[in-house]
Amino acid sequence: MLTNAVYPPHAVPPGEASVALGRMAMELSAYKSALEASANAMVITRAVAPHFIIEYVNPAFERITGYTAAEVVGRNCNFLQGDDRNQAGIDEIRLALREQRAGNAVLRNYRKDGTLFWNHLFVAPVRSADGVLSHFVASQYDITEARQREAQLLHLAHHDELTGLPNRALLRDRLLHAIAAARRNGSRIWIAFVSLDRFKAINDSFGHGGGDKFLKVIAARLHGDIRGGDTAARWGSDEFAILMPEQNEDQLANAALERIMAVVNTAIRYEGQEVVLTCSIGVAGYPDDGLDVDSLLERADIAAFHAKNEGGNRFHFHTPGMNQKALARLRAEADLRLALQRDEFVLHYQPQLDLATGRIIGMEALVRWQHPERGLLGPLEFIGLAEETGLIVPIGNWVLRTACVQNRQWQHEGLRHIRVAVNLSARQFVLGDLAELVAAILSEIGLSPGDLELELTESLVMNDVERGIGVLGALKQLGVRIAVDDFGTGYSSLAYLRRLPIDVLKIDRSFVSDIGSGDGDAIVAAIIALAHTLKLKVVAEGVETVEQLDYLRVNQCDEMQGYYFSKAVCADAFAELSPCVRLLVGCVF
Numbered sequence: 137m138l139t140n141a142v143y144p145p146h147a148v149p150p151g152e153a154s155v156a157l158g159r160m161a162m163e164l165s166a167y168k169s170a171l172e173a174s175a176n177a178m179v180i181t182r183a184v185a186p187h188f189i190i191e192y193v194n195p196a197f198e199r200i201t202g203y204t205a206a207e208v209v210g211r212n213c214n215f216l217q218g219d220d221r222n223q224a225g226i227d228e229i230r231l232a233l234r235e236q237r238a239g240n241a242v243l244r245n246y247r248k249d250g251t252l253f254w255n256h257l258f259v260a261p262v263r264s265a266d267g268v269l270s271h272f273v274a275s276q277y278d279i280t281e282a283r284q285r286e287a288q289l290l291h292l293a294h295h296d297e298l299t300g301l302p303n304r305a306l307l308r309d310r311l312l313h314a315i316a317a318a319r320r321n322g323s324r325i326w327i328a329f330v331s332l333d334r335f336k337a338i339n340d341s342f343g344h345g346g347g348d349k350f351l352k353v354i355a356a357r358l359h360g361d362i363r364g365g366d367t368a369a370r371w372g373s374d375e376f377a378i379l380m381p382e383q384n385e386d387q388l389a390n391a392a393l394e395r396i397m398a399v400v401n402t403a404i405r406y407e408g409q410e411v412v413l414t415c416s417i418g419v420a421g422y423p424d425d426g427l428d429v430d431s432l433l434e435r436a437d438i439a440a441f442h443a444k445n446e447g448g449n450r451f452h453f454h455t456p457g458m459n460q461k462a463l464a465r466l467r468a469e470a471d472l473r474l475a476l477q478r479d480e481f482v483l484h485y486q487p488q489l490d491l492a493t494g495r496i497i498g499m500e501a502l503v504r505w506q507h508p509e510r511g512l513l514g515p516l517e518f519i520g521l522a523e524e525t526g527l528i529v530p531i532g533n534w535v536l537r538t539a540c541v542q543n544r545q546w547q548h549e550g551l552r553h554i555r556v557a558v559n560l561s562a563r564q565f566v567l568g569d570l571a572e573l574v575a576a577i578l579s580e581i582g583l584s585p586g587d588l589e590l591e592l593t594e595s596l597v598m599n600d601v602e603r604g605i606g607v608l609g610a611l612k613q614l615g616v617r618i619a620v621d622d623f624g625t626g627y628s629s630l631a632y633l634r635r636l637p638i639d640v641l642k643i644d645r646s647f648v649s650d651i652g653s654g655d656g657d658a659i660v661a662a663i664i665a666l667a668h669t670l671k672l673k674v675v676a677e678g679v680e681t682v683e684q685l686d687y688l689r690v691n692q693c694d695e696m697q698g699y700y701f702s703k704a705v706c707a708d709a710f711a712e713l714s715p716c717v718r719l720l721v722g723c724v725f
């Protein structure tokens with residue numbers, strides 16, 4: 137059939153018939169050889185519905201499908217699909233045959249040994265010179281490998297490379313489907329966030345390779361432990377999420393969560409050591425805690441954060457009280473804690489000048505936070521939270537030490553000795569061993585006590601006057617200068633003020649800015665007079681104008697600091713500033 141079917145006879149001019157026939161025979165044999173040599177499977181069928189029986193298959197067909205020509209000639213091609221008949225591609229090919237036109241489709245075909253191969257099938261009608269359809273020719277492309285590569289890529293896009301677990305994208309997708317199903321069936325879904333505790337320590341001790349090994353072990357265990365319909369996914373670096381759909385119980389059995397904890401808690405052997413990990417788990421449930429993917433995930437995350445914040449190694453169900461605000465606070469607190477570890481705080485220094493000579497005689501150390509995302513933050517953005525959480529104590533100690541080290545270093549570099557003033561918070565003050573701590577830092581660094589000033593607010597001391605007197609007395613004995621900050625804004629009792637072992641009153645900025653407004657003048661003058669009566673020095677802070685400066689000098693204020701001369705600047709800038717010993721303009725000394 138090959139002769140007629142594939143290449144219909146050419147029209148041959150009379151008289152040349154025998155030559156033409158000879159040439160045709162040669163051409164046909166060439167075409168046949170080409171078919172036989174083709175790497176693609178070729179099939180020629182009769183164009184007779186409904187069976188379209190096979191008349192010819194080439195060797196590539198035999199190789200790819202495992203069927204010999206003898207086994208398939210005379211049959212309909214559909215044995216290649218086996219029972220897998222429900223394929224859109226089959227309809228397309230059928231339609232092409234019925235309409236006697238070319239067509240193509242990708243089909244799932246099966247080799248003789250039953251294995252699947254993806255077949256991109258092209259069919260085309262074969263007509264004689266007078267247009268009569270006699271056959272169809274089909275070429276088959278085995279695209280199985282390309283399909284597998286596609287599937288691999290798809291797998292990669294939905295799975296975590298390290299652990300092989302579903303990634304965030306796939307988890308979200310499954311959660312979306314689970315929600316749709318739960319809505320229809322009235323069932324529940326639980327989503328559990330599993331965050332490993334202190335995983336940074338593992339990375340620090342065993343390196344990232346070691347850390348990865350631990351993550352893989354945990355991932356494999358979680359995956360092995362879940363029920364059939366559940367999904368264990370990798371959510372973040374040391375976070376996993378477990379989706380438990382189609383739950384009918386009202387409450388997720390605590391047992392399930394305890395099992396997850398136990399899975400994580402089981403010791404892992406690594407480099408001859410037994411390491412036990414713990415985790416914090418947060419759980420949110422559909423429909424009680426949220427009706428959509430984002431709110432459920434967010435609430436599970438919030439609950440996990442609570443579990444972590446309470447020390448870890450526990451699980452927490454989300455409750456309505458755990459809101460966004462609480463979470464923001466918890467995150468800020470965790471950030472602040474990290475800031476200390478990552479050394480993100482910096483000190484800026486604001487010069488303090490002697491009003492009689494115009495010389496820089498001191499500086500106030502003011503803390504800033506070089507936040508990795510939010511940039512340089514002033515203390516008003518984080519000191520409050522640091523106070524509430526108690527983090528002000530380690531932060532304050534860092535400030536104290538850093539300011540002393542910096543001051544000593546400048547002295548070593550040959551800069552004139554000046555005093556550095558450090559702000560103390562109430563929390564540092566009530567700890568009890570403040571004087572010992574200050575003494576230890578000074579002697580360790582080799583800074584003379586006279587080069588340090590500590591600033592405290594009135595209310596801090598007045599809270600417990602007797603204790604205050606004791607602590608301040610011990611500090612003063614060391615030789616450290618003591619200043620009362622923001623003076624005039626608290627509720628000092630004059631009787632107590634007299635008894636306190638202090639050296640300096642710092643007039644609050646609000647009074648200084650009132651200078652020139654009548655009453656304001658009187659208050660500043662009164663504070664200066666009061667301080668001098670008590671034999672205290674007076675520092676005016678927040679001096680911004682030459683009028684304020686003049687007024688303070690005329691009223692014998694001792695020292696000043698403020699934007700008029702300089703704002704607080706970084707250490708390098710301060711070092712450049714300090715050789716300059718006089719106020720630049722507006723005032724004659």
Ligand code: C2E
Pocket residue numbers: 486501502503514515516519528532535558559560561621622645677678679680697698699700703704
């Ligand atoms: P403070 O102790 O009263 O510090 C003076 C504040 O006024 C500083 O703000 C300073 O930059 C600002 N200032 C100085 N001169 C002028 C001026 O002429 N005009 C105006 N408008 N402002 C001026 P900063 O650095 O934002 O500090 C704010 C507060 O944060 C400080 O008030 C202090 O209470 C607290 N703080 C700063 N560093 C520390 C620290 O290391 N420990 C503790 N516990 N608190 C700190």
Ligand code: CA
Pocket residue numbers: 500559591621
């Ligand atoms: Ca201060």
Ligand code: CA
Pocket residue numbers: 621622642644645677
């Ligand atoms: Ca102040």
